[in-house]
Amino acid sequence: MESKDRKILFNEVAAPGCFRLGLEWRSAEVTPGQFVMVRVSDGLDPLLRRPFGVYGVHGGRGKNPLKGNVVELLYKVVGKGTRILSARERNESVNVLGPLGNGFPEAGKDEKVIMVGGGMGIVPFLMLAKKLGDGLLLYGARGKSEAALAKDFKGTACRVKVSTVDGSVGAKGLVTELLEREITKDSVVYACGPVGMLKAATKVAAAAGVRCHVSLERSMACGIGVCLGCAVRAKTHGERENRNYMMVCSEGPVFDSEDIDWELL
Amino acid sequence: MGTTVEKNTGERLPVEIAGIRFQNPVMTASGTFGYGSEFAPYTDLNRLGAVVVKGLSLKPRQGNPGPRIVETPCGMLNAIGLQNVGVEAFIKEKLPYLRKYSTRVIANIFGETMEDYSEVARMLDGVEGVAALEVNISCPNVKKGGIVFGTDPFEAAKVVMAVKKSTRLPVITKLSPNVTDIKVMVRAVEDAGSDAVSIINTLTGMVVDVEKRRPALATVTGGLSGPAIRPVAVRMVWEARKVARTPIIGVGGIMEAKDALEFIIAGATAVQVGTASFIDPNAAVKVAEGIAEYVERHGTTVSKLVGSLEV
Numbered sequence: 001m002e003s004k005d006r007k008i009l010f011n012e013v014a015a016p017g018c019f020r021l022g023l024e025w026r027s028a029e030v031t032p033g034q035f036v037m038v039r040v041s042d043g044l045d046p047l048l049r050r051p052f053g054v055y056g057v058h059g060g061r062g063k064n065p066l067k068g069n070v071v072e073l074l075y076k077v078v079g080k081g082t083r084i085l086s087a088r089e090r091n092e093s094v095n096v097l098g099p100l101g102n103g104f105p106e107a108g109k110d111e112k113v114i115m116v117g118g119g120m121g122i123v124p125f126l127m128l129a130k131k132l133g134d135g136l137l138l139y140g141a142r143g144k145s146e147a148a149l150a151k152d153f154k155g156t157a158c159r160v161k162v163s164t165v166d167g168s169v170g171a172k173g174l175v176t177e178l179l180e181r182e183i184t185k186d187s188v189v190y191a192c193g194p195v196g197m198l199k200a201a202t203k204v205a206a207a208a209g210v211r212c213h214v215s216l217e218r219s220m221a222c223g224i225g226v227c228l229g230c231a232v233r234a235k236t237h238g239e240r241e242n243r244n245y246m247m248v249c250s251e252g253p254v255f256d257s258e259d260i261d262w263e264l265l
Numbered sequence: 266m267g268t269t270v271e272k273n274t275g276e277r278l279p280v281e282i283a284g285i286r287f288q289n290p291v292m293t294a295s296g297t298f299g300y301g302s303e304f305a306p307y308t309d310l311n312r313l314g315a316v317v318v319k320g321l322s323l324k325p326r327q328g329n330p331g332p333r334i335v336e337t338p339c340g341m342l343n344a345i346g347l348q349n350v351g352v353e354a355f356i357k358e359k360l361p362y363l364r365k366y367s368t369r370v371i372a373n374i375f376g377e378t379m380e381d382y383s384e385v386a387r388m389l390d391g392v393e394g395v396a397a398l399e400v401n402i403s404c405p406n407v408k409k410g411g412i413v414f415g416t417d418p419f420e421a422a423k424v425v426m427a428v429k430k431s432t433r434l435p436v437i438t439k440l441s442p443n444v445t446d447i448k449v450m451v452r453a454v455e456d457a458g459s460d461a462v463s464i465i466n467t468l469t470g471m472v473v474d475v476e477k478r479r480p481a482l483a484t485v486t487g488g489l490s491g492p493a494i495r496p497v498a499v500r501m502v503w504e505a506r507k508v509a510r511t512p513i514i515g516v517g518g519i520m521e522a523k524d525a526l527e528f529i530i531a532g533a534t535a536v537q538v539g540t541a542s543f544i545d546p547n548a549a550v551k552v553a554e555g556i557a558e559y560v561e562r563h564g565t566t567v568s569k570l571v572g573s574l575e576v
Contacts, residue, residue, distance in 0.1 A: 002307065003545060039544065044339045044492050044520070049544060097546075219334055221341055222543040224307075226299040228345045229334030244327040245348065264330065 003037075003097040008090055009070060015145045018076045018120075019086050020055070023096060025071040030054045032066070032128035033103030033192075033215055033254045036073070037223040039095040040085040048221050050081045051249070053123035053192075054099060056130075065130035071099075074149075076120050100223050101253050104128055104190050104213055111188040111211070114138060115158075116179055116201050118193025122149055124215055128190065129158035136161070136182060140175025140197065144168045176200035183208045191215070191257075195265055202257040212257040218248040225250030233261040277560040278553075278567055280314070280534050282512045283435030283460035285396050287314040287369055287535060290567050291525065291553040294516050294539030295320050295373035295399060295439070296345065298549075300359040301366075307546035312553060314535060315369040318355070320401050321389075322374075323381050325351035335472050335481040340491030340518070341540060342470050344484040347375060347404070352385050356392055364394040371437065375401040378408050379427045386431035398434050400424060400459075403441040403466045403488075415441035415466070418453035425457035437514065439463040440505075442494075447501045448508045455511055463514040463537065464505055465498045491540040492518040499527050506532025506572055520548070522555020529556075532572040 009022035037049035052073045060068030077086050088094060104124065107113050113135040115125040122139055129135055137160045141147035147169040153160050162170030163178050171178055179189070179201060185208060191201040192215040205212035218230035231245035235258065246252065246259070278289040292315040298304060301316045310316060328348025335342050350359065355372070363370050372395050376382040382400065389395050402415035402424050414420045421438070428436055438454040440447060442465035451462055467488025472481035480486075498517025505513055515528025516537040525536040541548035560566055 003547070046336060047339055047491050047540070047544065048336050048341060095545075219332060219336070221334055221343075221540075222546075224303060224546065226297070226303050227334065227343070227543050228328060228348050229331075229343060231328060231331050231333055231345075231348070233330065 003095055005093040006071075006096045007093045008088055010090060011086070011088055014074060015148055018074065018146070018149070021052075021073040021075065021085070023071045023073070023094070024069065026069055027067070028057050028060075028069065028071045028099075029067050030057050030071065030099045030127065031103030032131055033124045034099040034101050035223075035253060036071070036096050036098030036100065038073075038085065040081050040088070046081045046084070049097065049223065050085070051217075051220055051223060053215070054127065055123050056126055065127055074120070074123050097223060101249055102251070104215070104254050107132070107188050110186060112136070112184070112186050114179065114182060114187050114189050116140075116175055116189060116191040116193070116197070118175055118197040119146065121191070121193030121197070121215070124192055125190070126152055126156070129153055129156040133157050135159070138163070138175050138178045138182065140164070140178075140193065141169060174200070176204055179204050183210065185209060189213070198257070199262050199265075202262065205257065213254050214257045214260070215253045216248045216255060216260075217253070220249050223249045233264040235259055235261045276566070278557055280567055280571075282514070282534055283397060283437070285369065285435060288367075289314040289553045290529065290535040290556065291549050292317050292371065292514065292535055292537045293542060293549050294537035295401065297539040297542045300350075300355065300363070301370070302359070302362045304542070304546050308550050310363075310366045310368050312550045313368050314553065315371050315396065316363060316366075317371040317373055317399055317537060318359070318363075319349050320347050320373045320375045321349055321352045321355050321385060322347065322376060323352060323385050325349065325354065330483045332481065332483055335487075337470070337472060337489065337491070338493060340489055340493035342472055342482060342487040342489050343467070344482045344487035346484070352388050356388070360392070360394050369396040370394055371397045371399050373399040373401055373439070374428075375404045377404060378406065379423060382424050383427045383431040386428040386434075390432040390434060395434065397437055397460075398428065398432060399437040399439050399463060400428050401439050401466065402454075403439070403443075413441065413443070415450070416444050418449050421450060422453045422457035425454045425459045429458040435460040437461040437463055439466050439516075441466050442497060442501055443469050447505050451505045451509050455509065459511065461512045461514060461534075462505065462509065463516055464502050464533075465494070465517050468494050468497065490518065492520055492524070494518050495524060495527075499531050502528055502533050503531040503574065519552060522552050522559060525552050525556055526559060526570070529567060529570050530572070530574045532574070534568070534571050
């Protein structure tokens with residue numbers, strides 16, 4: 001593990017306000033759900049690195065989707081940091097720390113994976129879909145342009161169902177309503193997206209009596225479990241006094257949804 | 266203060282504080298370097314002057330609810346809430362790892378009452394591998410209606426006396442910048458027996474989310490750190506130097522060697538690198554390397570540089 005300057009191979013528009021960033025990365029090996037911390041510029045403002053989920057690893061020998069020589073990130077411009085990043089050009093380099101955190105756990109032998117992605121919450125699932133070779137992705141997109149990202153899953157054996165709140169693409173309504181229709185007692189749910197969506201997915205999974213793992217997002221300074229800024233409240237209280245908070249960066253970002261105190265998130 | 270032996274080029278870096286020799290003047294600031302082990306994959310702990318560990322309390326503390334941090338221009342505001350494993354778990358589970366390194370370990374301690382401070386200090390007394398205590402006095406005194414020990418010279422002095430009585434270890438007092446006159450605080454803690462002072466802890470700050478009309482941090486206010494506070498910190502070190510009889514450790518927004526040298530020239534015998542370690546886990550070692558390059562280039566030593574500011 002180290003922080004390294006990585007050459008930008010591409011940094012192009014994937015959808016309006018949304019970019020794909022390709023980084024030269026010899027012998028990359030990433031678990032779906034892991035993230036990297038990017039220093040978007042060498043200046044002091046913004047000061048902190050920005051966390052980004054890994055969207056893909058390419059260019060390796062063979063067909064292992066988790067190894068390669070290019071790491072691809074997919075990000076949306078939401079503030080100063082991502083705006084600066086989106087202006088960075090090919091052949092420039094950015095300093096990157098990672099891959100960090102724990103990815104999604106292996107599904108059980110008889111479990112059928114349902115991935116639930118809301119907005120940019122689609123990011124960890126492209127690699128996971130490639131790794132699984134099957135599975136079902138339910139993708140709640142903000143509108144037509146964001147829904148276009150579902151095309152990236154065409155090369156996988158994963159089935160994709162899209163929902164939009166306005167009904168412009170796919171089913172009209174919330175992605176968790178799709179989940180309610182698709183979930184069975186053999187499912188395992190992997191979810192990434194806004195907190196409201198994660199809460200709803202947790203409820204749907206609990207009602208069906210199946211496991212649910214969620215990937216959380218929190219402001220963080222270090223990404224390596226030191227600043228203790230990205231704490232979320234754990235459900236287990238009592239004796240494990242000092243375990244009442246979990247760090248999203250080092251103990252997550254993927255958690256068993258049962259371990260999280262959703263009331264306090 | 267800050268005398269060193271300087272026989273050859275390898276001896277340009279060491280400094281001495283409270284009778285302890287440090288191989289170079291660069292330490293890690295408490296709360297930004299965990300218990301050291303977290304950084305071992307990224308940096309060489311043996312190349313630091315000292316590791317100052319996360320603040321320790323008598324009992325483990327779970328810390329504050331989130332959001333705990335927010336970025337600010339050239340800085341960050343935090344309200345972690347002094348989450349830590351507690352002094353017992355530190356001695357049993359964290360310290361053995363650090364003993365494998367030649368680098369000095371300084372235990373940062375805090376409490377909510379005078380008795381807490383005494384007890385934590387007593388528990389660390391005589392523990393192998395702990396070179397000194399750094400006392401965080403920027404905590405509210407729960408028995409005195411929450412007044413911060415470190416903003417009242419009498420309370421600050423009482424804490425230092427309580428700690429000194431409970432340990433034979435050298436005591437470094439980490440001062441709060443949230444005072445009118447840092448010189449008063451320096452004198453107060455020195456008179457109480459403090460062997461050195463760290464200047465400064467974080468500046469109290471606040472960020473408002475205007476869309477939500479709510480504070481950005483769950484605790485409303487927090488501690489500001491990072492390069493934004495550096496000029497304030499350098500000024501306070503320079504002021505403190507005028508009255509201090511004990512060595513000063515300069516802290517506040519050091520990102521690179523040049524920043525550390527500002528503190529040293531203004532009067533600090535050593536420095537601590539804090540927020541920079543979040544951005545680059547190897548930052549403190551790079552600062553030490555940069556200082557080594559500077560003293561070599563100027564044909565001088567760190568101890569000669571201390572307080573060498575010409576006004």
